[in-house]
Amino acid sequence: MHEPLFSACIRGAGAVLSLARTTLDGVQARRGKDAPLAYPETAYELPVAFGLTELRVTTLSGAGAVLDLARTLIREGATAENAMDAGAATLLAADVLGALSHENGNPYPPPSVGFVPDSVLRKLGIFMVDGSVPGVAVVIGNAADPAAAAAMVRHFQEIGLLVFLAGEVTGQMGAQGVKLGEDFKTFPLGPLPAVIHAVNFAVRAGLTFGGIGRGQAQAMLSYLGNRVKAFVCALGPLDDVALAIAAGAMKAGLTVLADEAVPEIPGLLLSRPAGEEMALAGMEARGIKVKWVKLPVPIAFGPAFEGERIRKSDTHVEFGGGRSAAFELVRMSPPEEVRDREITVSGTDLRGLPKGTILPLAIVVRVAGSRMQKDFESVLERRIHRIVNYGEGTMHVAQRDTTWIRISTEAVEKGFTLSDLGMMLYAKLHADFENIVDKVAVTILTREKDVAAGLSEARAAYAERDARARTLTDDAVSEFYSCTLCQSFAPNHVCIVSPERLGLCGAINWLDGKAGFEITPTGPNQPVEKGAVLDPVKGAFGGINDFVRQHSRNTVREMNLYSIMDAPMTSCGCFECILAIIPEANGVMAVNREFAGQETPCGMGFSTLAGSVGGGVQTPGFMGVGKHYLLSRKFLGAEGGLARVVWMTKEMKEQLGPALRERAAEIGIPDLVDKIADETVAVTPEQLVSHMETVGHPALSLPPLL
Amino acid sequence: MTVSPSIPTFPGRILEVTLPAGPGGSPVVVGGQNALPLLPEGDHPHAPAVGMEIRTGPEELPPALAEVIGPFSGNPAALAQKCVSGWGARFLFLSLSGCNPDAGGQGVQDGAAIVREVLAATATPVIVGGCGDEDVDGRLFPAVAEAATRPVFLSYAEEKNYRLVAGAALAYGHGVVSWSPIDINIAKQINLLLADLGFPGERVLIDPLTGGLGYGLEYTYSIVERVRLAGLSGDAMLARPILCHLGDAWKAREASDASEPGWGDSALRGRRWEEATGLACLAAGADLLVCRHPENVKRLSEAAWR
Known part of the structure; x- marks a missing residue:
């Protein structure tokens, strides 16, 4: 069905070429074949010929050579290839015509500009x-x-x-x-015919800016x-x-x-x-994306407002937070199903609502992109929290179906609407995930029945995502991700982020690393092939060792992902908590950054310990980790796992909550959490050991650490 | 018994970069080495070069500088000539500080005109620095790139503006100084990004940000050393000549404060402060030093013996 089209292209090319030949012959007859030919104000002769052929064109006879070459590109036969080559011939011939027409400068009446210098x-x-x-x-x-x-x-x-x-x-x-x-x-x-000047402009762009000869x-x-x-x-x-x-x-x-x-x-x-x-x-x-210099919303928007809290008395409208049904969901969709910048609000909007209104809310963001992956849905969805908080007068807490959003009276008075909220999400997701997102559409629903219907769909999506997360294990993937963001102050530190060991700052998990690499391929998150599995228990991998050696500039020669005693991972300084051995107790303690006390069984508080752990140095027995690493199946695999934990701050126990108990049950010690001491039970090794003996802590019967 | 010291050999070589001169001037060529600085082993085809800074904005000069460059205040072209023919600067770093809205507020076209004047006044290689205001620099670099009558280097391209600066440099055939805030990874990344744009590597210098003595010099020292080691070890993106701008040395109170007689002569102190900063940078691996005191051109050039 393309044949008539291709034939037309080839006929057209022949017509342009004949016209160019006739015109050139006419000018040659008048001015001689050695008469100069050039566009005004360019260093690139006839740019199309300059960029695409070896021919140097400074005279009319040179232009004749271009037409001779163009002639060889026009072949019979209505194929795509012949049509495209005929197209190239057309451009060459049209550029000759263009240059001929500029003998006395721009041949066209204003406002037409002709050749662009x-x-x-x-x-x-x-x-x-x-x-x-x-x-x-x-x-x-x-x-x-x-x-x-x-x-x-x-x-x-x-x-x-x-x-x-x-x-x-x-x-x-x-x-x-x-x-x-x-x-x-x-x-x-x-x-x-002057369209050729758009073509020769583009060719000169390549010659000037593309370093092309x-x-x-x-x-x-x-x-x-x-x-x-x-x-x-x-x-x-x-x-x-x-x-x-x-x-x-x-x-x-x-x-x-x-x-x-x-x-x-x-x-x-x-x-x-x-x-x-x-x-x-x-x-x-063509993958052209629009950048917003200033968001078209009536409130100020930026990181400066991220920490802003909206108190009850300043709240005009509130969604979720246990007061109404609310959820947020990011779904990846096929490109043809997403209309970019489509922001739909269905149900009551903010304007005219009385102060203190509580409404149900559904935020569904559909994204499409050639490099988008289903795994990135959660990465984008977590960003909703920050984006909403960027607004002056908008506050966001929690995530998924526990989300809680407040809009201040001041914002509503400025005319802020839910479409503006959609606009914030639309523009910022585009900006932050430029490389992976091509289209973003936002739907916001505030009708009870719409939200209820959406909620069941959302819960199914969350469940599906959680199920996927459970299958994402260190053993199941072939690549981990590096994070070298902190090398600015810990020059030889390399974080290796695996599905079952998140970054020690707690801010970057494996999916974030993966998305980070897609967003900035030259950035701090690089894929690292695991390579040969040297020791599955300690977490020793050939590829990881090579990478760490190279990127620590030969300082860290090997690193075991699941050990604190044997070549542990280094720490920058951003760790959420520190693990330290207590030799007397044959176990490790965990102290979190927020813990202000100086008394722990190892004799040092968090800040003192941090001084000896950070800086990209391997210190066997001491390690900075993300809190959630304690819940991982790979936690200290080399040393016996969670059963090694003998002491933990009360705050950390609370933060890890039921998940810690679940994990303890999973390893067959359901009462482990109660056996782990905290600062109210023991602050010296002696107190700790005597507590462990009283409760029968399993670490006492594990192989000696030292 | 004789002990033969082990001499490290490196697989990499630093890319040779030429700072072009005008007609009759001498271009500055740096790079090309395959060994650590100042050591006898390896090839060192070009010794480090010392240049001088010319600032266009009004400023209160430290005592050590007031007496020597003070008389040229407000006349960048005259200072340029003096730097080259009087004091031996091998290149000039023209900071268009006067275009900063907080320091003179000259227009972008005024800045471009100064560039033309300086280029007309001397044939020596020139690096043109922005004013430090993001908005103004966004207009200044394209204007300077267009106004410059011969190839210069534009300083600097960083993560935020590298596309613009590189674009301006590509349009008119200039080079760029890639800048990073004492961070080897960002230094590498910005060079990678420039390479992705198709910017030719032999027109790029690395400015790792130089802290003055007592005010961050040790960080700079370590970064310069690591950039150089990485380059020599085969990291092509870091195998580039390094420029250390010693301007920060003058921001130290010790370099300028005349109210502390116990610290000795403030003029000598200031000069020495810059000299010490420059010597450390040379030892770390700098290929280009930008100083402000004429005497230091001589002293640092002597120290840069290979």
Whole structure:
């Protein structure tokens, strides 16, 4: 079904080439074959030939050589490959025509600019490299509905795209009052053939900013395809010539969107009505993402407000927290099911509600992205907590179906609505997870029955996720993740984060590490192959040892993931709690950061101990860990696991709560938690040992630690 | 019995970087070594180079500097000529501090004009520094990149602005100084990010942030040493010449406070403070030193014997 299209491209290429040949012959007859040929104000001769061929073009006869080469690219046979090559031939020939037309400078009447000189390219190119110009839209043809096309171009301008116009649409946009010119990054090039100046602009961008040399055609095509985030909006009927130019754009990896019916080629040729739908499709196809400089919400937004508490007296509306049903859920969905920036609020919104209102609430965020993974749902969902707290006048506590959100009276008076809350989530999830999220849609429900219905779906999702988490074990995965974030102050410390041993700061688990790597591939979280299993009990792995050795710059030569006595993991300084051996008790104690007391059975409080544990040094017998590591099946595997814990602060016991008892039951010592001493029972080794003997602590019968 | 000391050999080599000069000037070439600084073994094709800083904003100069560079205040081009022909600076670090809204508030175009003046006044290699205000620098670097009549280095590209600075440098053929806050990982990351953009490695210098003596020098020392060891050990992203800017040495009270007679002559003290900071940086592995006291150009250049 593509054959007629391909044939048209090839016919169009032939037509452009013939026209170029005739025009060139005419000029040659007038000026001689050695007459110079160049665009004004560029260092790149005829840029398309410069970028894609070895030919040097400074004279009319040089241009003839380009046309000869182009001729060899036009082959009969309606195949995709032939059509694309014909497209490349079209671009080469059109650039010759373009240069010929610039013999006396810009041939077009204002506002059309014709060829865009290098000086403008340099200025704008900086912002393309910078990302503040997120992409390029080339709008060509004749709009059937000029108002809709104008709205689309204005949308491009709002988000900062560089816009080129060619064809009747140039005049149409002027008539619609669309602002044109360099200040608006919108260049009316001229009639349809002038679209070549968008192409030679892109080629020169590759030559200037991509470090690509003359004639490196493959590097140039790859630069155009991957770096120049450009797409073409073709309005109105497409004749053979327009299709040949479009084929050239596709050859360079650009997406062409037509508002007429065309046989689609996924990713390259799409048919969409002009307007928002065409704009979104083009941006999506080219991976253009919009960055919000300032969020369009009526309240201030930023980390400065993260710690803000909203007291009952300042609360206007409240959701969840045990007072009403409420939940939040992030779901990954197929791209076609998510409309980016769709924020739906269904049910009562905040405006006009009396102070003290309590409402049910469901927040469902649907995300799609080519690099999104189902495992990242929980990582994104936990971010909701921080995002809501970033608002001045919005407070968020807890997560999942225990979530609790308060909105202050001041915020409601400023006009804050639930759509604004949705906007906060939308924009920040995009910004924070730029590399993995392409589309975000937020649905907020406040009707009792909607929330109840959603809640059962959400609980099923949580259960599914928890089940998945249980299957994520150190033995089941082949890669762990590193975290070297703390090397700024502990230069040789390397954290290895595995599914069953979270980072010692407690802030990064294996999934966070995985997501962190996807978000910043050059960042502190890198995948680490486990490699050969040298000792499954101690947690010794060949790949981990290699990585730690290299990244500690040869300081830590080996590291056992599940041992405190034999080559334990080093600590930076951020540990949630410290484990320290008590030789007399044949066990270890655990003291958390918040514990202010100085009296523990090892004779040191947290801060004193921290001084000897941190700094990236291996200190057998002492180790900083995340609190939840105590609940892991891999906790001190080499030393006998949780049964080794003989002392723990009261606060930690409370924080770990029922999960600690469950884990104790799992290892067959259901009363272990009660046998573990705390600061109210023992603060010296003697007191500790006598307590252990009284209650019969299992550590006493474990093999000696030393 | 003779003991032969074990001499470490490294698999890596530091990338050679050229700071281009104008017509008639001498370019500065650094890097190319495959061994630790100042030691006899290995190749050291280029000795470290010492340059001088020129600041454009109004400032109260410490006594040690007031007497020597004070007379040039407000005339960066004249100071530039003096630094090169009078004091032997091999390159200039032109800080456009005057564009900072809190220190002079010159316009971006004024800053660009100063760059042109200085480039016209001397043929020596130039590194142009921003003013430290994020917004202003965002406009200043593109303007400077466009205004510079010959290739310079732009200082600096950091995590927040590297795309803009690299873009400006790519557009007009300049180099960049990659900056990190005394953090080897960020130093590596910013170089990786620059490489991802396609920025040519032979146009990048590393500025690891130099703390003055008594005010963080030991951290810098350790980072410079580790960056160099990593580079020599084969980490290509860190195998780049290192620039140490000694400006922080002058922020130490000991370097400038004349009200403490018991501490000795404040002018001598200030100069020595900068010298000591620079010597430590050389020992750690710096390839380029930026100082402010003319006498230190000579002293540090003598110390940088290979």
